Amino acid sequence: MRVSGTTGRSMLAALDAAHPEWRPLLLLxxxxxxxxxxxxxxxxxxxLTYQGQAGRPWLDGAVITVDPGLIGRWVRRVVxxxxxxxxxxxxxxxxxxRGRIDPLSVFETALSQxxxxxxxxxxxxxxxxxALRGLSPLMARPMLQACWRAWAARGPVPxxxxxxxxxxxxxxxxxxxxxxxxxxxxxxxxxxxxQSDLLRCPFCGETDHEQLGSLVVPDSPQQTIExxxxxxxxxxxxxxxxxxxxxxxxxxxxxxxxxxxxxxxxDYRRPAAKGREVAVRLAAEPSWLRNLFRPWR
Numbered sequence: 001m002r003v004s005g006t007t008g009r010s011m012l013a014a015l016d017a018a019h020p021e022w023r024p025l026l027l028l029x030x031x032x033x034x035x036x037x038x039x040x041x042x043x044x045x046x047x048l049t050y051q052g053q054a055g056r057p058w059l060d061g062a063v064i065t066v067d068p069g070l071i072g073r074w075v076r077r078v079v080x081x082x083x084x085x086x087x088x089x090x091x092x093x094x095x096x097x098r099g100r101i102d103p104l105s106v107f108e109t110a111l112s113q114x115x116x117x118x119x120x121x122x123x124x125x126x127x128x129x130x131a132l133r134g135l136s137p138l139m140a141r142p143m144l145q146a147c148w149r150a151w152a153a154r155g156p157v158p159x160x161x162x163x164x165x166x167x168x169x170x171x172x173x174x175x176x177x178x179x180x181x182x183x184x185x186x187x188x189x190x191x192x193x194x195q196s197d198l199l200r201c202p203f204c205g206e207t208d209h210e211q212l213g214s215l216v217v218p219d220s221p222q223q224t225i226e227x228x229x230x231x232x233x234x235x236x237x238x239x240x241x242x243x244x245x246x247x248x249x250x251x252x253x254x255x256x257x258x259x260x261x262x263x264x265x266x267d268y269r270r271p272a273a274k275g276r277e278v279a280v281r282l283a284a285e286p287s288w289l290r291n292l293f294r295p296w297r
Contacts, residue, residue, distance in 0.1 A: 008033055011251045022254070024085035029254075031081050032138045033247055035074060040067075041146035048151050055161045057168035058151060059111070060278040064143070068104055068284050075103040078139050079131075088129040095125035104282055110136035111143060111280040113169070113189075115273075137189055141250075144190035148246055152193070159194040162202030163275025166192045170275045171202055172253045174226060174237040175244065184243070185235070188253050191246025201228035202235060203271050217262050225259050227268050234268040236260070 016026050046062045076096060082089035095101045101121050109117040113136065122132045148166055159165045164187035172188035174196070183198050200207050206228050214237075215225040222239040236259040238244075244252055263269075 008245075008248050008251060011248065011255065015251070015254055024082075024087055025254075027085050028078070028081055028135075028138055029250060031078070032141050035077075036142040036145045036247055038142070040070065041142050042150065044143060045147050045150040048154070055163070055276060057164065057276055057278050058166050059144075059147065059280060060168070060276075061280075062278075063281050063283055064111070065283045065285050066104075066107075071107050071282075072103040074142070075107050075139055078135055082131065082135055087131060087134075089131040089135065091126045091128070092131055092135075095127070101125050106132070106136070107139055107143075108280060108282045110140040111167075112278050113137070113140070113167070113274055114277070141189065145246055148190045148192050161276075162196070162200075162205065164190065164192045165194055166190050168274055168276035168278045170271055171235055172270075173244070173249060173256070174202075174235045175240045176237060177240050177243065186244060186249045188250050191249045193243055193246070201226075201231060201233060203233035203275075204228060204231040206230040215262060215266060215268075217259060220258070223256060223259060225263050225268070227263070227266070231271075232268050233271060234263040236263075 012026055012030055016023060044064055044066050046064050048058055050056075050058070076093070079089050079092045079096065083093055092101075096103055096106075101124050106121060109121060118132055118136060122128075122130070125132065144167055151166065162185070163170055164185075167187065167190050169187050169189045171185035173186040175184045175186060176182075177184050181198075183196050184193050185196050185202055186193055196202060197207070199209055199212055201212060206212060208230075211228060211230045213227050213229065215227060215234075217223060217225070224237045225234050226237050227234045236253075236256050238252065238256065260270075
């Protein structure tokens, strides 16, 4: 399926037509894309105080001042939407209603993608089906994308690491971009974009061309799978003239699922663990500031 140059809405429609069984997920993705466009997220973006020394993601150690009511409503909306489209998110909703878990704690944990904390929250919520694990990236995406929009405006920053410079996640796509064929890695969580060497595994750093290769999928000349025989990792690679919009990276990831299947059939895997851990803390806005912005919601 070719998706280059299409809009987010048409991509969602094409994915829905091709994969009606994905409709619950696509409805959640659409809700997240719509929420990420709302302007209030920009005011929560913290000051970027450093430029990722020694591979430390920009978000690590950030204190994000938020409106607790707004964040709570967004987290609940994700859970309610998930329950409405048939996913097993009811235990999460009940746990929030009964006060067993706090939506702000859920959001803070989603931003850092701390697996141990996510599992602890899931146990408290009696979420035995992994709903929180699945929903947490969607909850975090509007905030992460707001940070990327704000911080990327400072201009390109050298980033020689395989994990995302903003949130520490592994890339889901690589773009071979423009007339010069430069390689850019793309994060599926926040949409970050960073340039990488053409011959380098983002996961283990392997540069030996004898350990690196590619799988070609029939009928997909603009899409390949770069593989590493050292760590058995892979990254899907697409040819583009211009950058994929940050908010559409997740759609391109879904639209190229056939590449994931092809990689798995050849015993290549995405790393299970996050590329680099981050610690994020939420703080509540002063009440006078929340009141100041309330009329514009």
